[in-house]
Amino acid sequence: MRGISSVINIHLRHKLTWFYLPWMIMAFSFLVNLLIGVLINGETLYTGGLGTIYIFMFVTSLTTAIQLFPFTTGFSIRRTDFFIGTLTFITLISIFNSALLVVLSHIEVWTGAWGDHMRFFNLPYLNDGSWLIQFVVNVILMLWFSMLGLGIGAFFLRFRGIRTFIMLAAVTIIISGLSLIAMRYEWWGPIFKWFASHSALDLTLWMIPIVLILALCSRQCLRRSTV
Amino acid sequence: MSQTVIEVNNLSKVYKDFTAVDNVSFRIEANKIYGLLGRNGAGKTTIMQMITAQQFSTKGEIRVFGEHPYENNKVIQQICFIRESQKYPDLVTVRDVMGIASDVYPNWDAEYAKALIEIFRLPMKRLVKRLSRGMLSAVGIIVGLASRAPITVFDEPYLGLDAVARELFYDQLIEDYTSHPRTIILSTHLIDEVSRLLEHIILIDEGKILLDSDTDELRGRTCNVIGHQSAVESFIQGRKVIHTESLGSMVSATVMGKTEAEVKQEAAQAGLETVPVSLQQLIVHLTRNGKVASR
Structure with a gap:
């Protein structure tokens, strides 16, 4: 337990990258968009500023994993404790951020999209459903982005630069290949239809197994990592 | 004979094209100061990394307090391994490092750490990233001393430290060791400087043990x-x-x-x-x- 709580404490010392920085950038993007919305004073703006927080979860998970693991290992903390501590922290901050996002989305609805100028926190499709559904969708999305970051970080710690590059290149090639095949056989139409027929909640529920697999792979990589 | 805390049998570490550690066996006894000596690249750090489970051995057996150290909190929290190339995250200050160390090491002495910080004149609020090389070494030395870990390993701990600070380190080490006996392993090539401290010497060259003997x-x-x-x-x-x-x-x-x-x-x-x-x-x-x- 000592090790796990130490890891959480170390993450807490990095509130700047985990918390302040993404929210500051989001606040900035919010203000700029609102200003534009007020200035053009036409149709309601739909912005993608919300994406900032997800991108940040991905990048911060990736970089802190790579930076913190050699540090904690040098400070007599087990690999497993690093993993569990990091996972716990990511889950907690995802819950916290999601709750905040749900509140902001409700404020947005309540203010009538900030005087009908802009939709920033409450986007169609993504924010359909009750506050609980919105919350769950947000938490899973955030976990998904974080686990992707942590997974790549753990892979790098285990296999180092060149093999990580090859892995990412291989994944890119496979995805491009699949999308080419999808184009060739005209699968995109049905794929979009399938997406449209499912709610954001349905889709994110599908992400749960991916999150779990990513977490498991990260753990396995970290257990064999050296400093 | 005093209690054995580390036991290493036929330990090897083989990389693709070279053997870093070659069939090494030794024992470390409790409450003595050991010198792990050898030239650069002799395999000292690799051996210590395997003992602390930071690296995996290719072959051989390691027992620390009778158990294998890998993912074993009972063992690794009893070891403080200070090495020259310890990495620190970008955003931690000296104060943070001390806080983290006090979280991690069960025997941490915060008062002593504070006293050492004054002795070594470390700026508490500065980011570790912005410290000079000598100050960075001082951070490691303070963590190593104040952790009071039953096994404390200093692996080339004083890169960039001036002669005064090195003397301070030796004095503090002896003083604290006398009041709180524990096993200390010093890995270094400044042999003359530390020779008065060492009770036992293990000499390593090209991954093999050349000498394993009491200093006297x-x-x-x-x-x-x-x-x-x-x-x-x-x-x-x-x-x-x-x-x-x-x-x-x-x-x-x-x-x-x-x-x-x-x-x-x-x-x-x-x-x-x-x-x-x-x-x-x-x-x-x-x-x-x-x-x-x-x-």
Whole structure:
């Protein structure tokens, strides 16, 4: 337990990258968009500023994993404790951020999209459903982005630069290949239809197994990592 | 005989194209100060990393407090491993590092850490990333001392430290070791500086153990024998000679005897002069020759 709580404490010392920085950038993007919305004073703006927080979860998970693991290992903390501590922290901050996002989305609805100028926190499709559904969708999305970051970080710690590059290149090639095949056989139409027929909640529920697999792979990589 | 805290048997670490550690066996006993000596790249750090489960061994057995250290909190929280290349995250300050260390090490002494920070004049609020090389080394030294871990390893802990700070480190180490006995392993190549601290020496070269001996005993049984060429040459017949050098007709031979008294007495009987050998000279000769001396 000592090790796990130490890891959480170390993450807490990095509130700047985990918390302040993404929210500051989001606040900035919010203000700029609102200003534009007020200035053009036409149709309601739909912005993608919300994406900032997800991108940040991905990048911060990736970089802190790579930076913190050699540090904690040098400070007599087990690999497993690093993993569990990091996972716990990511889950907690995802819950916290999601709750905040749900509140902001409700404020947005309540203010009538900030005087009908802009939709920033409450986007169609993504924010359909009750506050609980919105919350769950947000938490899973955030976990998904974080686990992707942590997974790549753990892979790098285990296999180092060149093999990580090859892995990412291989994944890119496979995805491009699949999308080419999808184009060739005209699968995109049905794929979009399938997406449209499912709610954001349905889709994110599908992400749960991916999150779990990513977490498991990260753990396995970290257990064999050296400093 | 005191309790064994680390036991290593036939330990090897083989990388793709070279052997970093080659079939090494040794024991570390409780509450002694060990010197893990050897040239750069001899395999000292790799051995310590395997003992602390930071690296995986290719072959062999490691027991620390009777257990394997891998993912074993009972073991690794008893070890504080300070190494020159310890990495710190970008955003931590000296204060943060001390806070984290106090979280991690069960025996952490915050008062002592505070005192050491003043002694080494470390700026508490500065980011570790922005410290000078010497200050960075001081951070490691403070963590190592104040952790009071039953096994504390300092692996080249003083890169960039000036002579004053190094002396401070040795003094603090001896002082704190006396009041809180524990096992300390110093890995270094500044041998002369630490020779007064070391109770036991393990000398490693090219991944192999050249020497594993008590410091006093080692000092006792090695000496330079000086005299005329013929006399020295007949004296060193059948003895273990580490090094010889001659100046005109005089020859000086560094001889390692079986027991402390043996060499000196016999040399005196043969009318030869004996002079003590410094630890540094001895180690230099041993590692330069690459000959395997007796354990």
